[in-house]
Amino acid sequence: MPPNISPADTAWLLISTALVLMMTPALGFFYGGMVRAKNALNTLMMSFSALGFVGLAWAFFGYSIAFGHSNQWWGDGQYFFLRGVGLEANGTIPHVLYFAYQGTFAIITAALISGAIVERMRFGPYLAFITLWSLVVYAPIAHWVWGGGWIAKLGALDFAGGTVVHVNAAAAALVCAVVVGARKDYARQAILPQNVPFTLLGAGLLWLGWFGFNAGSALGANRSAALAFTNTMFAPIATLVVWTLLDLFRSGKATAVGAATGIVVGLVAVTPAAGFISPTSAIILGAFAAFPSYFTLLYRARTRLDDSLDVVAAHGVGGIVGALLTGVLAQKSWNGTADGVIAGNWSQLGIQAIAIVATIVYSGAATLLIVKVLSAVATLRTEVREEGLGLDFTQHGEEAYSRGEGAILLLDGRNE
DSSP states (O other), X not given: OOTTSOHHHHHHHHHHHHHHHXXXXXXXXXXXXXXXXXXXXXXXXXXXXXXXXXXXXXXXXXXXXXXXXXXXXXXOSXXXXXXXXXXXXXXXXXXXXXXXXXXXXXXXXXXXXXXXXXXXXXXXXXXXXXXXHIIIIIHHHHHHHHSSOHHHHHTOOOSSOIIIIIIHXXXXXXXXXXXXXXXXXXXXXOOOOSOHHHHHHHHHXXXXXXXXXHHGGGOSSSHHHHHHHHHHXXXXXXXXXXXXXXXXXXXXXXXXXXXXXXXXXXXXXXXXXXXXXXXXXXXXXXXXHHHHHHHHHHHHTTSSOOOXXXXXXXXXXXXXXXXXXXXXXXXXXXXSSOOOGGGTOTHHXXXXXXXXXXXXXXXXXXXXXXXHHHHHHSOOBOOHHHHHHOHHHHHHXXXXXXXXXXXXXXXXXXXX
């Protein structure tokens, strides 16, 4: 092994890459438990398919757009089709491993969007959308923040993807939910989760994978990784406690879906801050993050916006709160990089806000353009009859729970 490649750092990044890759199937179970039984497989496939379609797009083009060395806005084509990506060192790990690790982030970011449009978007156009989106939206924003682009030069702090992953995906999810439109039954009848244990399983596996997501972003087995690992453990713990108490005070019942959602909100919020703040600050951040996401979720349910699985409330609001609080709670004594407001550096909060606004504006506008172009050449929305039958049967020819009813349902569009 070349002397500038660390065996310890390489081992940790190998583990982290596997952990983050696992998060995409975990997301499928988290989402899949919250939809109706007739759409369970389709929802799982929306996550699993990202592994393939976004993964190939990343290998062929996305990595070079994100980490090529062209300018502050867009990487050049030096790594197209993995040209120049080999076993040479990238820091203290092999370049090919760095490429693979970053690819897991592109995959799950695209998959996150599906939570806003489950149960009504046709599968073919969805595949086209996430593939294009990963190249046109995700890769450039990754370049801005992590590839030496203008947000990095501005001094914004985003340890593992508060803006690049969560705010970015939520802005896109909002646009998609509006353009595709609400489910035919939304606000007309109760739409209940089909398998809450699936959702809890997904949340637990997401938490496990998130240790690779955040601590792996230190790119080595070092003190920064240890700090991010600890913060990834304790921020969601605080969010889970506060979310549960809010449920109890509001309704007298602590819901399992609420607990799973609270865990994810805490993980989202600590993502940009993981390697920049102390564990005590992480607990404060996690506790605080529960409030805006919880009440945004309640408010959204009273509107006509059918963000089916609350991507905006969990990932958008959680990511914004986390990114802003990074600018408040960061301490150079812990991170060796930058101070936030509590250490007297008020400008960091403004820089964080600029990064958030830029991400929302670009992601929202570019997503709208992609969706409008796709809608001009393909039908995005399933027909009402197909939606009634369920997307498992109409999009995949399968059923999550075999009932032997497929042929009957096909003949009877009145089925729910």
